[in-house]
Amino acid sequence: MKLTVAVSGINTIDNPGPGAGICRALKESGMDVRTIGLAYDALEPGIYLDHIIDKSYIMPYPSGSREAFIERIKDIHSRESIDVIISALDAELPIYMDIEPVLKDIGIKMLIPSKEMFRLRDKLRLKELAEKIGVKAPEYMSCTSLADLHNAVNELGFPCMVKGPFYEAYKANSPGEAEGYFGKIAAAWGYPIIVQKFIQGDEYDVIGCGDGNGNDIGVFAIRKMTITKLGKVWNAVSIRNEKLIEATKRVVKGLSWRGGFEFEVLLEDKTQEIYVLEINPRFPAWVYFPAGCGINLPARMVQLLTGQDYDTHSDYKSGKLMIRYTNELVKDISDFEQISTFGETSEKGE
Amino acid sequence: MDKDKLAVLAVSESGFIFDPVTGHSYTANATGLKILELLKAGKEPDEIRSVLLDEYDSTEDEVSVDVNDFIENLKKYFLI
Amino acid sequence: MKKEYIKPYIRKQTAGVMNKFGVSYNKGHREEIEGFHIGDFTEKFGSPVFVLSEKVIRERYRKIYSYFSSKYPKAKMSWSYKTNYLDAVCSVLHQEGETAEVVSDFEYQKARRLGVPGKKIIYNGPYKPLESLIVAFKEGAMVNLDNFDEIIKAEEAAKKLDIKASVGIRVNMDTGVYPQWSRFGFNIENNNAFNAVKRIQHSEYLHLEGIHCHIGTFMMEPSAYKEAVKKIVQLMRRIEKEFEISISYLDFGGGFPSKNILKGTYLPPEVAIQPVENFIDAITDTLLEELEPKEYPEVYLETGRAIVDEAGWLITTVDAVKRLPDGTKSYIIDAGVNLLYTSAWYNYHVEIDREIHGAYENSIIYGPLCMNIDVVVESAFLPPLPKGTRLILSPMGAYNMTQWMQFIRYRPAVVMILEDGTVEQIRRPETLQDIVGPESVPEKLKRFQF
Numbered sequence: 001m002k003l004t005v006a007v008s009g010i011n012t013i014d015n016p017g018p019g020a021g022i023c024r025a026l027k028e029s030g031m032d033v034r035t036i037g038l039a040y041d042a043l044e045p046g047i048y049l050d051h052i053i054d055k056s057y058i059m060p061y062p063s064g065s066r067e068a069f070i071e072r073i074k075d076i077h078s079r080e081s082i083d084v085i086i087s088a089l090d091a092e093l094p095i096y097m098d099i100e101p102v103l104k105d106i107g108i109k110m111l112i113p114s115k116e117m118f119r120l121r122d123k124l125r126l127k128e129l130a131e132k133i134g135v136k137a138p139e140y141m142s143c144t145s146l147a148d149l150h151n152a153v154n155e156l157g158f159p160c161m162v163k164g165p166f167y168e169a170y171k172a173n174s175p176g177e178a179e180g181y182f183g184k185i186a187a188a189w190g191y192p193i194i195v196q197k198f199i200q201g202d203e204y205d206v207i208g209c210g211d212g213n214g215n216d217i218g219v220f221a222i223r224k225m226t227i228t229k230l231g232k233v234w235n236a237v238s239i240r241n242e243k244l245i246e247a248t249k250r251v252v253k254g255l256s257w258r259g260g261f262e263f264e265v266l267l268e269d270k271t272q273e274i275y276v277l278e279i280n281p282r283f284p285a286w287v288y289f290p291a292g293c294g295i296n297l298p299a300r301m302v303q304l305l306t307g308q309d310y311d312t313h314s315d316y317k318s319g320k321l322m323i324r325y326t327n328e329l330v331k332d333i334s335d336f337e338q339i340s341t342f343g344e345t346s347e348k349g350e
Numbered sequence: 351m352d353k354d355k356l357a358v359l360a361v362s363e364s365g366f367i368f369d370p371v372t373g374h375s376y377t378a379n380a381t382g383l384k385i386l387e388l389l390k391a392g393k394e395p396d397e398i399r400s401v402l403l404d405e406y407d408s409t410e411d412e413v414s415v416d417v418n419d420f421i422e423n424l425k426k427y428f429l430i
Numbered sequence: 431m432k433k434e435y436i437k438p439y440i441r442k443q444t445a446g447v448m449n450k451f452g453v454s455y456n457k458g459h460r461e462e463i464e465g466f467h468i469g470d471f472t473e474k475f476g477s478p479v480f481v482l483s484e485k486v487i488r489e490r491y492r493k494i495y496s497y498f499s500s501k502y503p504k505a506k507m508s509w510s511y512k513t514n515y516l517d518a519v520c521s522v523l524h525q526e527g528e529t530a531e532v533v534s535d536f537e538y539q540k541a542r543r544l545g546v547p548g549k550k551i552i553y554n555g556p557y558k559p560l561e562s563l564i565v566a567f568k569e570g571a572m573v574n575l576d577n578f579d580e581i582i583k584a585e586e587a588a589k590k591l592d593i594k595a596s597v598g599i600r601v602n603m604d605t606g607v608y609p610q611w612s613r614f615g616f617n618i619e620n621n622n623a624f625n626a627v628k629r630i631q632h633s634e635y636l637h638l639e640g641i642h643c644h645i646g647t648f649m650m651e652p653s654a655y656k657e658a659v660k661k662i663v664q665l666m667r668r669i670e671k672e673f674e675i676s677i678s679y680l681d682f683g684g685g686f687p688s689k690n691i692l693k694g695t696y697l698p699p700e701v702a703i704q705p706v707e708n709f710i711d712a713i714t715d716t717l718l719e720e721l722e723p724k725e726y727p728e729v730y731l732e733t734g735r736a737i738v739d740e741a742g743w744l745i746t747t748v749d750a751v752k753r754l755p756d757g758t759k760s761y762i763i764d765a766g767v768n769l770l771y772t773s774a775w776y777n778y779h780v781e782i783d784r785e786i787h788g789a790y791e792n793s794i795i796y797g798p799l800c801m802n803i804d805v806v807v808e809s810a811f812l813p814p815l816p817k818g819t820r821l822i823l824s825p826m827g828a829y830n831m832t833q834w835m836q837f838i839r840y841r842p843a844v845v846m847i848l849e850d851g852t853v854e855q856i857r858r859p860e861t862l863q864d865i866v867g868p869e870s871v872p873e874k875l876k877r878f879q880f
């Protein structure tokens with residue numbers, strides 16, 4: 001069976017999206033897959049990675065008109081017969097949650113959370129969620145003004161973490177630093193800004209995928225070894241921590257999670273207790289790492305959606321190392337012309 | 351008006367314009383390309399207006415506002 | 431034959447414009463509202479013109495009331511006049527069964543004039559003149575007191591009438607949402623609220639009937655209501671026990687959000703704004719958890735924005751197109767911040783009345799006032815709009831038609847699309863006489879010569 005899978009988030013930049021990793025995992029799965037990249041900008045590197053992404057299209061921004069977004073997908077679908085879309089960006093998930101029934105009607109399948117699941121994992125509701133799944137959540141306060149910030153740092157003390165609504169987190173050691181980060185994040189991402197108690201410990205990450213009925217179809221845990229300024233994993237090592245795996249399974253069960261996710265936690269040095277930092281409602285950028293270790297979640301997701309047999313085991317080795325690196329491609333300005341004026345790449349070999 | 355900068359632009363029919371000197375690229379629509387071509391040929395704004403009016407279905411007012419706006423845009427990009 | 435003219439454009443391609451949250455890319459256009467052509471409104475009633483929909487108001491109200499009353503047996507709703515007190519709007523909601531919630535003597539008089547009996551009025555607010563309290567008590571309105579001085583004033587009013595007046599108190603509390611609206615009413619945590627009740631119960635002329643709160647407007651988190659209900663029920667229990675009285679109503683005010691986009695938020699309102707059911711659940715579920723059926727008091731909501739905001743649009747016209755020195759495209763329209771009080775915190779939804787080809791650009795929309803602050807939309811992604819294009823801005827129904835001001839221009843017509851498929855003007859455009867009517871000139875200033 002030949003399948004066509006469209007994947008977004010193919011921006012493998014310094015704040016990378018997982019799209020290219022998803023496509024690579026699909027290409028190496030042994031399935032016969034045509035991969036379609038859905039990009040928002042003509043310079044997203046995935047557009048030019050034609051060894052793993054067969055063809056790319058430019059999409060209208062997800063925050064714009066719903067109609068324009070659906071029309072574009074229908075237009076691409078009429079030429080490509082898409083079987084599955086794997087959405088890999090936080091910002092577009094809301095629109096996909098809305099239009100999933102429309103897509104289903106035209107034969108495009110997706111495995112994504114419902115709006116209710118999406119809300120339950122909201123950063124502002126972590127406490128509630130943590131209670132539900134039996135882990136801890138760091139104390140935090142949400143701020144929409146400088147007065148709130150002062151209030152929050154008084155309450156939580158220093159050092160503390162200042163975090164944006166979507167991205168960016170900084171450790172502040174003084175009121176001056178906290179104010180500086182507050183202004184910087186507000187200018188880039190808006191409100192609310194979260195001030196969180198600092199906990200001494202290491203950051204860990206679990207990737208997984210839920211089937212929507214409370215079961216996972218595979219999970220994989222890592223310790224972050226180095227992270228970028230934006231807080232993205234750069235190097236990582238696979239680990240087997242049963243307590244963490246159990247907690248992850250409780251997340252999937254407790255929310256009946258549907259789709260890929262990344263469970264970000266902190267293990268406190270002193271106590272080894274699990275603090276939930278965030279649950280991202282999509283695969284993380286390092287999604288290829290587990291695939292390379294035998295837990296190919298994108299492939300399993302596609303198999304589940306298209307009614308094929310799929311593995312659900314999480315048998316992987318600890319001590320596998322992920323080294324991310326940067327690389328350069330040489331292309332021609334005409335490749336850029338093609339995507340930027342026609343909104344799609346030319347067919348391979350054309 | 352400085353036409354040297356315009357002269358070197360590589361203009362593709364698709365509306366894609368590449369400036370090999372600065373490395374910047376631009377996109378334009380058919381009407382934009384037409385004005386660019388006329389400017390490259392040394393035409394003055396008044397002449398451009400009348401060429402457009404001959405060729406397209408529009409009014410004197412609209413075309414003159416638009417041509418001004420287009421030239422302002424080129425200035426903004428330091429192309430003239 | 432001549433070719434179709436499309437406005438020329440050239441745009442520099444900038445790398446990294448890709449912002450994951452993008453700009454509002456609004457390709458669609460809107461030719462009508464509920465079947466009426468945009469141009470017909472302006473032709474008949476001028477531009478700008480506010481358009482309200484009777485159907486949407488009723489639908490929004492019924493959705494909220496039917497859910498609320500299905501979840502709690504003694505559910506009541508009272509129309510928050512300040513949100514939109516045009517007679518026609520209030521009448522629609524009074525027909526639906528809402529009483530009137532007013533916060534000034536002017537609003538009180540307006541409700542009475544419309545035919546609302548005093549008994550069907552809730553009188554709130556931090557300032558109530560003595561005379562207005564006397565009228566309210568005489569006519570049997572539900573009065574919620576805000577501060578200790580007002581308790582004394584209420585006592586004086588009741589004494590003048592020689593009655594024992596029933597009153598409520600407005601309270602405030604920490605609901606976990608900041609900023610806290612702590613300037614209205616008596617604080618619960620510091621015992622102020624309890625002391626106010628004590629003062630009321632000691633009075634010969636007053637007795638306590640109810641508790642009122644309004645924790646804020648455009649609340650995003652239903653859990654804040656849960657907190658409010660918990661704290662108020664606790665207070666009620668304590669009061670009932672201590673003074674051996676029974677509280678007959680609780681009023682949780684308004685504050686539910688509409689699908690407007692607050693500035694500085696990125697998620698579309700369909701996702702950022704929780705459905706109104708979640709807010710009602712937070713209130714009713716907590717009430718049912720905390721209360722025994724025999725003690726169920728009447729529970730009021732004074733929902734304003736969530737009912738009427740999405741029932742209103744403003745149709746306005748592009749009067750001039752201008753490129754600013756920094757290259758930004760800007761438009762001047764015929765409606766400004768004088769009419770659009772809510773533009774200070776909303777990014778309105780902007781629609782155009784026709785299909786326009788050409789490159790989309792981030793544009794600023796300015797109002798017609800001779801004032802630097804007159805910015806209606808800071809950034810809208812629009813194709814090149816010719817002069818004369820109509821813009822349809824929404825949601826518009828809440829607060830604009832009460833907080834608008836008469837500054838250098840007349841206020842425009844407001845029309846309502848009725849359910850029977852007709853359109854009626856419910857407020858005509860102002861005339862010079864409307865504005866100069868109240869004025870007079872001292873005799874010696876009457877003549878001048880140039």
Ligand SMILES: Cc1ncc(COP(=O)(O)O)c(C=O)c1O
Nearest residue numbers: 510644647684685732733734735
């Ligand atoms: C006492 C009171 N009740 C009701 C409302 C209506 O609020 P909303 O429009 O947020 O529902 C307000 C508005 O501020 C208010 O002050």
